Amino acid sequence: MAKYAWVIRPYPNGEYRMKEFLDKNIVAIGWQGIGDLSEVKTRDELKTAIQSYYHYESPQGLGQTLGCVSRFVLEMNEGDYVLVPDTQVVYIGKVTSGYQFDSSVDSDDKGYSHQRKVKWFYGKKAIPRNLLTGRLFDSLKGRQSVFTTFHEDVDDIVKNKEDYFKKQSDTNLKDEYLKRLQKGVVRNVNSNTFENVVGKLFSKYFPGLRRLGTSNSKKGDTDLLARLPGNVNVRIQVKHFYPEQGAIEPWVVDQLSDSMEIGDCGIIVTSGIVGEEAKVKANASKDKSISFIDGQEFVDILFENKDELTKEDLVEFGLISTLAFL
Template sequence: MAYVDRTIWGIHAKDDDLFLKGNMIAIGWREMGDLRDIGTNRDDYKAKYEAVYPNAKKGSIATSAGMLYRFCNEVQVGDYVVFPSKSNREVNIGVVEGEYVFEPQNHFSSRRAVKWLKHLPRTAFSQGALYEIGSAMTFFTVKNYADEFMSALNKKIKDFSDVEEDDSIGATAEDIIESTRDFILKELSRQLKGYALEDFVADLLRAMGYRTIVSPHGGDSGIDITAYKDELPPRILVQVKSQDGDIKETTIQSLKGAMHEGDYGLFVTLSNYTKNAQKYLENTPIIRGINGTELVELILKYYKDLNEKYQNMIPLKQVYIPVKDEL
């Protein structure tokens, strides 16, 4: 069965039976109305979405409007669909048989007829392929593992449960980890600017076992947080910067100037340090510099001990993921 020049779409559903028994794929956002009335301009979809959902987060407008646009305008009869059903943990592969239709009486109002061709166990696919169709998006294109899904459709099925080592596992696990790191850093940059980041760093230090005192906001001492490991010296003077640009040597020198004999310094930034600043830190061992990447690693390590306020701000769920055996 040829699939050259055919797009392979992935889709998720909360109601497996709607898709499988109804022989269709569908998406919601019923308030958007008949998508054909919006036209074929992507910007018009964004404008309509923002008007219909005025409280939508800015980042979700383009994503959601893009899915609606593709479902209505880019899907073609003859394209393939990959749908992972949760109720039976199968991967269902079908072909689009119908044009876009709008059924306002149904919650999932935008629909397309599909003929389901195969219903396969998840063990028939590599971990990488399963990760791709596990996308956080409702409707998306399948690219990286398209050949694997089409091979399965053409009866060239490989049972990955019998494979001693799945080569895609290592890459998949690293992708998940990197996505998590990116998410944390983006949320820090988005939600914690200025004094808010100082309060967060103080709570992180508390989770690490330090007693912390946040300096009055607006002070000109150059010290944002004072931390102690126990009741006795030494004290650690902390400076926190949420700026986007890399930290310069002169900025770290200002922290050094505020330190007394016996003090230690800690500089925390969401970005990084210039080469001169890195060299200065290397030559000044009483000051430790933490960049955005290192801050994320500390957050992951001490996440469970963070204040609930920050756990809600950066929601994470502990899971176990397969990793490639390097022995």
């Protein structure tokens, strides 16, 4: 049974090797020249092998290499899941061997000699990234060559291709949706897509609602804008926050407020919760109206409107989803 799920980049030695990964049923890392590591049993032995060939000017550089190679050689086990991100898709497989060394590709021009055998799922076809759970999607942004991610999310994808939600009643579904949204495990909904789904849902209330460019700074900023009759502007700030990482803080109020003019209506929409200090900050504004829609209210609004949403719309919200393959 798999205990871990590993993300592995398809660029050992800086060269794109996704084709080799699939054709040879392997995953691999670079660092050619340090030899066969089959007999290495400890990090100290691994450190010695690395330093015999590579020289680092800082302990941090050596530590990063040691960590990556150690995870691949010493920590990864047969039965673990592997995910290989490839632009907008991801390949998923299961480790079927211990560490192996292929001397035929232990060279500067090839450089993927440190390998493990893999059984690829889904006939070696890729899954679009946007069908992953939110937190799994976000974890792929890590830039290390080898690192762990959410095993239970990968296990659910492998074992349960049909969407979990459509098996439940609406009452249970709404509660479960909120719970999953705030844990970051709703398929299709993540930090990159939450603004899109908020825009789709609230366009039913504010016709002409459109996205604006964002800077991801703490300066004045609006994500969504609608101009209503009577020259009233509705400005919406969207924050995909997980409650475990904290509540909406006053700086979010300042960010929206600084983009508003007197008479504008502002709304802060979050998947998480709103802190008391942020509420006080919003109420203190005398000439700008700023309100909040937290995760609970967002889910309530979504389910109030779910019968008006198309099947394609629901897929964007992670309510009806069957894994698709490329």
